[in-house]
Amino acid sequence: MTDKKIIVAVDGYSSCGKSSMARTLAKNIGYIYVDTGAMYRGVTLFALREELITPSGEILEAELESRLSSLSLTFDRQEGYEEPVLHLNGSCVEQDIRTMQVASHVSPIAALPFVREFLTRQQQALGQAKGIVMDGRDIGTAVFPEAEMKVFVTADPRVRAERRLAELRSKGDNSISLEEVLKNLQERDYIDTHRPVAPLRQAEDAVVLDNSHVSIAEQDLMLRFAFEAILAHLRGGQRG
Template sequence: MKKITIAIDGFSSTGKSTLAKQLAQHLGYVYVDTGAMYRAVTLFAMENGYIGADFFDKESLVNSLPFINLQFHFNPELGFGEMYLNGTNVEREIRTIEVSGFVSKIAEVSEVRAKLVEQQQQMGKGKGIVMDGRDIGTVVFPDAELKIFMTASPHTRAQRRFDELQEKGQDVSFEAVLKNVVERDHIDTHREDSPLRKATDAFEIDNSELDRDQQFAKVLELVNLRSKTL
């Protein structure tokens, strides 16, 4: 079958990355977690004192963008690439609730989006790629052969995120996670630059009642259909 570009967009904690990894491994495609890229920039901003609970020094962050190097290094034990920020593996650090609390604000910055979108488009030039994020089907790859838009109820997504953080040993309340999910939804859908929205030609999947296997089977059917008809 012909290799295609698969763009997966959707709300936070809908399992976009999990699905994208499954597809990439099954198809032998490259997987790119764009959310990890924005999280890495967020971590950089936090570590350098550019953002906090009551302040955001956008100008300093924008001026520092040339000094931010992002790379994915493939981990054969995990089966996917881990995020490296300026040569350091930050895969664990970028998944905290603290980073989640600031990442949507970082993603609103047009200069940040321009830098990362350019990198993402370069990664996908050769097709055979699965990329997930917020604007993949609308901005990064508007001509992608297959676009998926994932959604689920806020409560369902918060519970999934809470369970994930608990498994990692992070001390956080369900109420805090739900608040973060709702706030991120609002910021992501209302920002001026590349807001989260469903592409007109995307297939919407509400996975509130689907397990991972059911979801994977449903999307794989779409992949096979698109690959065969091109």
């Protein structure tokens, strides 16, 4: 009998390694991976391009809400990438959504209730058939509170900032300092954990993984063990 497919929800702070972890797990267990953070970055990029965020940082909320219906976010294959990446209205934006400009505006955009409602509906549709690993800020608490496997990832803020800076450097951004990256992460943490709608928090039934000093191989081993344990439990319940 084929194992029952489940939903794996991976939540946590930005730049704590949860996306790499979720992506690796999905690949190893043959599940579909969905990066919901990329979806919020996609909306942010759209708002920036359409000048719906003023130079002072104010979001033109009414206009953004009225124009969401014209926004298409899909994960499609793209030359140069091993896995499907985010496309905004048919164009690949994987590199564009990873800039500090987008990072500095994404948390306020993600705090807007109509944006969360818009993307939550899409995320729930993607997970209807299960067999999915989805990472974000509220997957195990708001998008899929019934997910069979929930992981909450955390890491030391300075370690996260160092990882984020290394990522930016690898993409040719040499204009920003470690302290600036750390400040941005701390500001995003505050907004993400204090927003009134679906704030970032650990689900009561989530497994907590501190990723500060854990290797990729160790992360994968722990998650695979948890995944197999959950499937064994489900199989046992089916037999009973």
